[in-house]
Amino acid sequence: xxxxxxxxxxxxxxxDMRPRQKTLVGMFNHVLTTYAEGFMSAFTRVHARSYGKxxxxxxxxYFPAPVFALTxxxxxxxxxxxxxxxxxxxxxxxxxxxxxGGNPKLPAWYLNLREAGEAIATIDNRxxxxxxxxxxxxxxxxxxxxLTKNYRHFDTYDAMTSRKxxxxxxxxxxx
Numbered sequence: 001x002x003x004x005x006x007x008x009x010x011x012x013x014x015x016d017m018r019p020r021q022k023t024l025v026g027m028f029n030h031v032l033t034t035y036a037e038g039f040m041s042a043f044t045r046v047h048a049r050s051y052g053k054x055x056x057x058x059x060x061x062y063f064p065a066p067v068f069a070l071t072x073x074x075x076x077x078x079x080x081x082x083x084x085x086x087x088x089x090x091x092x093x094x095x096x097x098x099x100x101g102g103n104p105k106l107p108a109w110y111l112n113l114r115e116a117g118e119a120i121a122t123i124d125n126r127x128x129x130x131x132x133x134x135x136x137x138x139x140x141x142x143x144x145x146x147l148t149k150n151y152r153h154f155d156t157y158d159a160m161t162s163r164k165x166x167x168x169x170x171x172x173x174x175x
Contacts (some may be wrong), residue, residue, distance in 0.1 A: 003151050004019070013060065020094065021155075022155075022156045022159055022160075023152060023153050023155075025114050025154050027049075027160070029077070029136055033171070042108065049165070050174070065087065065088075065150050065151040066087040066104040067084050067085060067086060067087055067088050068084070068085060068094070068121055068122060068123045069083070069084055069085075069122040070082065070083055070084075070085050070096070070109065070113070070120070070122075070170075071119060071120040071122070072109060072112045072113045072116050072118075072119040072120075073112065073116045073119075074108075074112055075111060075116070075138055077113040081108070081109060081112060083109040085108075085109075086151045087123065087149070087150075088146055088147050088150045090143070090146055090169070091148045092171075092172050093169050093170060093171050093172070093175060094121055094130065094169070094170055095135075095146055095147055095167065095168070095170075096110075096113075096168045096169075096170060097154055097157075097165050097166070097167050097168075098110030098165060098167070098168070099154055099155055099157040099158070099161075099165045100157075101163040102153040102156065102157035102158070102159075102160035102169050103161065104161060104162060104163060106163070106166070110166060110168070113132050114132065114134070114168075117131060117132055118130065118131050118173070119132065119169055119170065128172050129173040129174065130170035130171060130172055130173060131170070131171050131173055132168055132169070132170055133168065133169050133171065134166060134167070134168050135167035135168060135169060136164075140167060143167050143169070144167065147167070150156050
């Protein structure tokens with residue numbers, strides 16, 4: 001499987017000093033999100049619409065980690081926007097990274113979430129109202145470790161962007 005192949009050189013990411021391997025999948029995703037944004041936007045829309053259905057399960061196979069749907073109000077239109085994200089849990093909370101595949105730009109969903117402060121997470125067809133909070137600098141290493149343990153390609157995205165990838169926690173509102 002391609003997801004298990006590593007490139008044979010190490011990189012020194014900006015957020016700490018541990019050497020990491022770039023993955024082929026991570027580099028491929030970086031190229032798509034950076035140079036084929038229209039394609040990736042369409043892929044995300046189709047994936048979100050088909051989540052939980054047979055076609056959606058086929059899309060889920062692309063990611064070597066579980067995924068969930070996050071619906072947040074657009075900061076300009078107020079319309080609900082749904083994206084698919086890697087599912088990383090910390091107890092009842094969900095941990096998210098505004099990686100955008102290492103694209104130099106922050107993802108729109110992250111900017112929307114930062115402004116709205118609340119969203120709906122859909123996991124296995126179960127909707128959960130969540131409140132967003134940005135991860136503090138003192139928490140960053142712990143949450144980054146959870147994210148990369150679950151989906152190692154985040155390290156590649158971090159190595160391929162000049163910006164610091166923001167991290168957030170989604171806390172259930174009725175927990």
